[in-house]
Amino acid sequence: xxxxxxxxxxxxxxxxxxxxxxxxxxxxxxxxxxxxxxxxxxxxxxxxxxxxxxxxxxxxxxxxxxxxxxxxxxxxxxxxxxxxxxxxxxxxxxxxxxxxxxxxxxxxxxxxxxxxxxxxxxxxxxxxxxxxxxxxxxxxxxxxxxxxxxxxxxxxxxxxxxxxxxxxxxxxxxxxxxxxxxxxxxxxxxxxxxxxxxxxxxxxxxxxxxxxxxxxxxxxxxxxxxxxxxxxxxxxxxxxxxxxxxxxxxxxxxxxxxxxxxxxxxxxxxxxxxxxxxxxxxxxxxxxxxxxxxxxxxxxxxxxxxxxxxxxxxxxxxxxxxxxxxxxxxxxxxxxxxxxxxxxxxxxxxxxxxxxxxxxxxxxxxxxxx
Numbered sequence: 001x002x003x004x005x006x007x008x009x010x011x012x013x014x015x016x017x018x019x020x021x022x023x024x025x026x027x028x029x030x031x032x033x034x035x036x037x038x039x040x041x042x043x044x045x046x047x048x049x050x051x052x053x054x055x056x057x058x059x060x061x062x063x064x065x066x067x068x069x070x071x072x073x074x075x076x077x078x079x080x081x082x083x084x085x086x087x088x089x090x091x092x093x094x095x096x097x098x099x100x101x102x103x104x105x106x107x108x109x110x111x112x113x114x115x116x117x118x119x120x121x122x123x124x125x126x127x128x129x130x131x132x133x134x135x136x137x138x139x140x141x142x143x144x145x146x147x148x149x150x151x152x153x154x155x156x157x158x159x160x161x162x163x164x165x166x167x168x169x170x171x172x173x174x175x176x177x178x179x180x181x182x183x184x185x186x187x188x189x190x191x192x193x194x195x196x197x198x199x200x201x202x203x204x205x206x207x208x209x210x211x212x213x214x215x216x217x218x219x220x221x222x223x224x225x226x227x228x229x230x231x232x233x234x235x236x237x238x239x240x241x242x243x244x245x246x247x248x249x250x251x252x253x254x255x256x257x258x259x260x261x262x263x264x265x266x267x268x269x270x271x272x273x274x275x276x277x278x279x280x281x282x283x284x285x286x287x288x289x290x291x292x293x294x295x296x297x298x299x300x301x302x303x304x305x306x307x308x309x310x311x312x313x314x315x316x317x318x319x320x321x322x323x324x325x326x327x328x329x330x331x332x333x334x335x336x337x338x339x340x341x342x343x344x345x346x347x348x349x350x351x352x353x354x355x356x357x358x359x360x361x362x363x364x365x366x367x368x369x370x
Contacts, residue, residue: 012087012246020083020252021076028072028259032065035263038270039065045277057121061269064114067107068262074104075255085249097248098166106155111262112189113147119196119269126272132203139195147192151185179242186235190228193265197224223268230261 039061046053075082080097081089089097120143123136154177159165164174204217234257244250 012085014085014087016084016088018085018249020249024083024252024255025076027256028076031259031263032069032072035068035266036065038267038274041277042270042273045274049276049280055121055125057118057125058273060114060118060121061266064111064118064262064266067111067114068266070107071104071111071262072259074100074107075258082248082255083252086246089248095167102155102158102162102165105158106152108258108262109147109151109155109185109189112265113143113151115262115265115269116143116147116192116196119272122269122272123199127200127203129203132199135199139192139199142195143192146188151188154181154185183235183238186231186238190231190235193224193228193231197221197228220268220271223264223271227261227265227268230257230264233257234261 042061043054043058046058077083077097077100080093080100082097117140120136120140124133127133127136156162157177159168159171159174159176161171161174164171164176168174168176201221204214204221207214209217234254237251237254237257241247241251241254
């Protein structure tokens with residue numbers, strides 16, 4: 001990725017009164033506040049409502065929020081001139097602006113990496129099926145190698161020596177990574193995003209849940225694919241930026257998309273942990289009702305039914321991402337999915353037992369009549 005100090009700008013115009021800086025500041029602040037709100041709700045739910053079941057995934061998302069704030073601050077750059085026409089920027093500020101751009105790229109990549117790691121650790125708490133956990137570990141390894149080691153190494157060696165990234169004139173013979181490196185990094189992030197949000201879909205499809213609850217789960221992952229769409233649009237904008245003459249004025253859309261992408265990703269990662277809070281605020285939405293169904297309770301069980309079973313066993317009802325418990329002699333983690341399945345098996349055995357008893361009674365009655 002070329003730095004602003006290494007780009008020529010033909011056919012430029014000057015208009016000191018025309019600037020997008022206020023728009024950039026508004027977008028950065030609003031999107032970060034939204035992300036921070038979801039993180040706050042997550043910590044309230046897991047730290048207070050569920051009596052402190054905070055885990056490593058929660059602290060990772062909090063750290064991601066900190067780097068998101070740093071990314072948004074770097075994109076604002078009110079002192080250096082992003083959002084102004086290039087001719088209206090003091091030439092002495094071009095190098096500080098390019099240096100701030102490098103740090104912004106670093107913080108942006110760290111935000112996405114930490115968000116994905118947090119989401120994958122949450123999957124490990126949630127998913128109990130061995131094949132699903134295998135794929136989670138596989139994707140975790142891919143994320144660490146690609147979005148972690150590779151992309152961070154690319155940023156730290158953006159130019160050799162590194163100061164050439166923001167001061168090419170002082171290091172005319174320095175090596176800097178060509179554009180495909182940076183575009184490829186963005187493509188890797190999009191690819192791992194898609195893997196992350198596709199992974200749980202087959203499991204959700206097979207869950208015997210009420211339609212409105214299943215629709216809500218699909219809605220959460222739809223937000224994840226929205227993040228993927230924003231990333232794809234941002235990639236296209238990154239490709240197009242080099243064809244725009246007024247670099248600092250015409251490319252503000254990249255700043256908007258970056259703020260939206262990182263904070264939407266954080267919000268999406270937090271949504272999956274907020275079911276207990278939503279259940280408390282809207283209990284009717286999750287309340288079970290058999291008045292409109294002829295099926296037995298066991299056939300229409302869901303996460304809340306598993307929660308009631310857990311309460312009967314003297315345990316706190318589990319939720320997505322809750323601290324897993326272990327059964328004696330069983331090393332599998334127990335979440336509401338596994339508890340729900342065991343409850344269905346129990347209901348099935350109970351119904352079979354009733355059938356056997358009724359059959360025996362019927363046989364005894366027939367013998368007595370004879």
